[in-house]
Amino acid sequence: MHKKNQFIVLWTLLVFMLFPLQALAVDYSISKVTIDAQVTSNGTVAVTENHTYKFQDDFNGIIREIVPKKGTSIHEFTASEQGKELKVERDEELYNIFRSGENETITIELRYEIQGAVDTYADGAEFYWPFFDDRNDSDYEQMTITITPPAASEKTAFTGYDGAYQTGSLQRDGGVQFDMGKVLAGSNGDVRVIFDKHLFPSLPQKDGLVLADLAADKEQMANDAAALLAKQQAGKSIGNWLIPAAGAALLALFAWAFSHARKTKQQAKPDTPHFFVPKQKMSIPATLYFTKSSILTPAVTAAALMELVRKQKIEQLSEEKFRLIDRNPEFIHEATLIELLFDKVGDGEIFETKELESYTKQELNHASYTDSITLWQQGIQEEVKQYELYGKHPLLRGIVGTSGLAFGVASIFFGLLELFPMMVVSIIIAICFIGFCFYSPITYKGHVIREEWKQLRTAMKNLEPTAWNHLTQDEKMRAFSYLLGADEKSTNLTTLSFTTAYSDSAFADFGLFYNPVLLTGLFVAAYSSTSTSASASGAISAGGGVSGGGGGSGAF
Structure with missing residues (x-):
């Protein structure tokens, strides 16, 4: 096999081995997800999910992964579209819902029960659940999660974590609605709601208090958010002068390189109008x-x-x-x-x-x-x-290489501060600086030979x-x-x-x-x-949801 063809075949095989799901993935987006969790007095939670998918090509169905928390279990999982039941195949925590088509927008309704999902304490009954976690491979363009109590709850307390933080609002019946907006793939977003204890008379009471624990979490998240905000302000102050300065330096660098190369080439042009065969400098x-x-x-x-x-x-x-x-x-x-x-x-x-x-x-x-x-x-x-037909410029390479590495570190800094626009720009600047390390302009001698x-x-x-x-x-x-x-x-x-x-x-x-x-x-x-002659499904990792629970969505 010709070496070029060998390279193409090997590279293709490598892509399929390293990224088997991505290489064969269906082209889709999930434009809207609504999750309604009805908590019952016996501690079972009846969940109804509606997932709206936009497919850009052929498809065979959708995938929902539901990983229950420790001590809980999933039962009675069904899927339907406009009242018509769909075939479901379960593979441990993965549910494959069969619905084939081409270039369609569909909404699939999923129903299931979570058993053992409510824990009662002396000061309240808690539903703490990750409907998705960092195992999720799909973006949700718009997600809403509603938790409804078995009856009106007068002293509901709640919070959301990570992607669900500060997205919850109290409803009239004491339920909570989390309007999370866009949720990126690989994100966590646990929801935690504490209802009145008397709404769950048949559930055994656990030791300890839960409201104080939730309050401590909320205080800690508020402190963390304030600290992050302060760091973001400092990061913005640094980025607002550092990034423009680096951009100006890059422009000057590229302008110098272009001007220098052009001047060298012009100087190397033969100064005689007569025809001649160049002297032997190389074979x-x-x-x-x-x-x-x-x-x-x-x-x-x-x-x-x-x-x-x-x-x-x-x-x-x-x-x-x-x-x-x-x-x-x-x-x-x-x-x-x-x-x-x-x-x-x-x-x-x-x-x-x-x-x-x-x-x-x-x-x-x-x-x-x-x-x-x-x-x-x-x-x-x-x-x-x-x-030596190409210039090396070791000092210049050292300076721009160091600058590139510095901006690589800066991009990590901006990313940790969630200053994503500055992170992206810093990455681009880092790539430009590091790329300039490979700048090897043709020397005067080289231009003479070429001209x-x-x-x-x-x-x-x-x-x-x-x-x-x-x-x-x-x-x-x-x-x-x-x-x-x-x-x-x-x-x-x-x-x-x-x-x-x-x-x-x-x-x-x-x-x-x-x-x-x-x-x-x-x-x-x-x-x-x-x-x-020469040319003759991926593994599921441990997730980041509460108590090991979580999940995500996909298609096939």
């Missing part, structure tokens, strides 16, 4: 890698072969036949290419193009050929790294024979080799036109039989042969 394959594309095509391999001919490491005997002269080239990637063509494909001294075709048609040789080409490409990359070879490519489109004839044989050979590798089309029409026009004068002294279509086609076929 032709490395020059192509740096100036044209980091993807080394079969055309670059063909250019690398002609580069070895130019350097007289290889002698071309005919269009299809080459003889090895020197096994000690200048670069490692050249030695790798020689080993591939003359040792693996040829007989150690002679390489013929038809042998490469035969070699790559045999599937047993595909891995060996691919490995050699990969090593050859890595060698070219290593050569380019030797020339010179760009000038060559442009000039050769309308080159006059007189200008061509003034070049040395070595310059002509380098120009043709570069043009051969730079031509992205396998037909190499541009290179072929120059070859036809200037082949006699260009290669007479080299004794070459230069055919760009044949050379590139040879390696394209080899690449095609080898690449064609």
Whole structure:
């Protein structure tokens, strides 16, 4: 399998292994949830829930998870839609309600009983329950929970925790309604209501007092809220000057980087109007890698072969036949290419193009050929790294990296203070600063190389024979080799036109039989042969609701 395809397959499998539910999830939202809990005098709570789902594609039903508190149990669970009963399958605390459809908005009514949910004390009867907790994977756009006593309660006390804090209001009958608004996935939101004790005459009384405990909780939450508010004010004061200052610094940083890169590029442009072939600074394959594309095509391999001919490491005997002269080239990637063509494909001294075709048609040789080409490409990359063509700016990187980490810490600080807009902006700033650590602009030397070879490519489109004839044989050979590798089309029409026009004068002294279509086609076929062969429900964790209870919603 081709390495790119292998990567795609492996990455896809990894996504499905790590996120199986998310990868197969139904596209939906829960726009409204109402929960009515009718508390009875015997301590059983009859619950009616209405869940409104908006589906954006095909679906098979909804999921409700109800995890009872310790000492309680769920019974008589049913589901219906507009009075029509729906099929329910239970898997421990998960209830799968079957209702298939496509692109619909539906409201499902759920009914169940909670047994053992009311505890009585000397000063009141308590219903303390988590209808959802941090196991919930879905947002509730609008949630309302109503707790109703068995009869009018005169001294009702109540509170809500986390997402339910300060959302409750006392009703005329002593019931409590929690208007919670939007509830985010992964949130907790326990509700706690204490009714008059005499409304539950048959329930056994537990030791202790409950009203004092609730009052202590309310006081503690009020103190925590006041402390949080004070910290938020301090955090806002810091963020109001820190974030704009960081934004201004980022703008200045990017403006400097753009201006510096543009100025360096302009200074590197050749100052001569005359046509010339750039001096040899890197090998032709490395020059192509740096100036044209980091993807080394079969055309670059063909250019690398002609580069070895130019350097007289290889002698071309005919269009299809080459003889090895020197096994000690200048670069490692050249030695790798020689080993591939003359040792693996040829007989150690002679390489013929038809042998490469035969070699790559045999599937047993595909891995060996691919490995050699990969090593050859890595060698070219290593050569380019030797020339310091990209600036490093270690001091600048250190400053912006430290700034990025600082804003990463600041984003955590703002998040803990629930200053979420500032948290998001701080994360963006942190990413920008840390991303700038990887800023490696092309150096003046690098721009000179790019601009010179760009000038060559442009000039050769309308080159006059007189200008061509003034070049040395070595310059002509380098120009043709570069043009051969730079031509992205396998037909190499541009290179072929120059070859036809200037082949006699260009290669007479080299004794070459230069055919760009044949050379590139040879390696394209080899690449095609080898690449064609190569391409031949989640666990529920412990939740955060009171006494281990809680739950959530979903769809399938």
